[in-house]
Amino acid sequence: MMKQSRRDFLAGAGMVMAGVAASAGHAADAATGASAPDGREGVRFLAFADIHYSAGGFWPHASQEWLDRVLDRAVSSRSDFVMSLGDFTFGPARPQERDYVAHYNGFKPVKTYHTYGNHEFENVTPEVLDEVYGLKSGYYSFDLKGFRFVVLDPHWYLKDGKYHRFYKRCSYPELTKQKIPTRILPPDQMEWLRKTIIDSPLPCVVFSHESLERGRSGINNRAEVRAIFAEANARRPGTVRLAINGHEHKDYFRMLDGVAYLDLNSASYDVASPHNAYPEEFRKRCGSARHIITWNDPINAVITLTPSGGMKIEGMTSTYYLGVTPEMAGWGCDPDGRVTSPKVQSVDMKINYS
Numbered sequence: 001m002m003k004q005s006r007r008d009f010l011a012g013a014g015m016v017m018a019g020v021a022a023s024a025g026h027a028a029d030a031a032t033g034a035s036a037p038d039g040r041e042g043v044r045f046l047a048f049a050d051i052h053y054s055a056g057g058f059w060p061h062a063s064q065e066w067l068d069r070v071l072d073r074a075v076s077s078r079s080d081f082v083m084s085l086g087d088f089t090f091g092p093a094r095p096q097e098r099d100y101v102a103h104y105n106g107f108k109p110v111k112t113y114h115t116y117g118n119h120e121f122e123n124v125t126p127e128v129l130d131e132v133y134g135l136k137s138g139y140y141s142f143d144l145k146g147f148r149f150v151v152l153d154p155h156w157y158l159k160d161g162k163y164h165r166f167y168k169r170c171s172y173p174e175l176t177k178q179k180i181p182t183r184i185l186p187p188d189q190m191e192w193l194r195k196t197i198i199d200s201p202l203p204c205v206v207f208s209h210e211s212l213e214r215g216r217s218g219i220n221n222r223a224e225v226r227a228i229f230a231e232a233n234a235r236r237p238g239t240v241r242l243a244i245n246g247h248e249h250k251d252y253f254r255m256l257d258g259v260a261y262l263d264l265n266s267a268s269y270d271v272a273s274p275h276n277a278y279p280e281e282f283r284k285r286c287g288s289a290r291h292i293i294t295w296n297d298p299i300n301a302v303i304t305l306t307p308s309g310g311m312k313i314e315g316m317t318s319t320y321y322l323g324v325t326p327e328m329a330g331w332g333c334d335p336d337g338r339v340t341s342p343k344v345q346s347v348d349m350k351i352n353y354s
Helices: 006-010 064-076 095-105 126-133 173-177 187-198 222-235 280-285
Strands: 016-023 043-048 081-084 111-114 140-144 147-151 156-159 162-165 204-208 240-245 252-256 259-263 269-271 292-294 301-305 310-314 346-352
Touching (some): 043 064, 095 126, 147 187, 187 204, 222 240, 222 259, 240 301
Parallel strands (some): 147 204, 204 240, 240 259
Antiparallel strands (some): 043 301, 156 162, 269 292, 310 346
């Protein structure tokens, strides 16, 4: 994990942490109390990101079995729900992608939820996307076991004074070059977010595909979102406790202004500059092989939160597929100093909010 300042880690008035260690049931629409049926305090959920399913063989691990390994861990860990942090598929434009989404949505042992990623919007209209994924909106919230879970959808851009939803595309580089904001929460979503968090009687966890913590490809108006977090925590410390994002395909954990931020690694691979480190057979079979480093296991995190301030992230470590490492591909760290790795780190901490 990249070195960070003590000020960043302990930022937030009145916050004290103890016992910090880091290493490289169905949900409901209303709060149901803080104890699980097995007697443990709080809530437990499994989070994964960027599994990137696409039929046709261009991307690795494009199978239901890869997803089932994630869902099996949710069952064995007795998680209360599962959250995808986006880029679940490359847009449900084909029957195979629709079947993959239906398998996840219909999983019976544990309730499953979606956060939209930018690649969800590829080759599909927003209306079809909502219908296939079973969402009335890309942003929503639900309360469960003493916590409020808030899901954001920043896949909008501002042009000619109007906000437009992503449409059959995952990015708008031509608008970025013109300094036109993309990956932005429109005013109505910001108003909803503020009310949802400020008025919450429960501590909150926020999910988004793009980052609220770093700026290279994060949510455009993340500063305004973090200002809402700060206002809520000033009124009642510990209102916003954790924000989780995908998108970056990196493993990183940070405390900033009293909120924990988890940059959740991809369940499948990292992507960067072209290379020829993989054997020819794999390059022929997997069209993306020249641009990725992939793992042998679908990495994810099981997260347990308690009302009293406990936060336990049970990550996992895999190995590099075919032994090909970032060094063999000539890769270094990204512009924020974060490196490719086949892991999600573990964290066990207690925060006393006052």
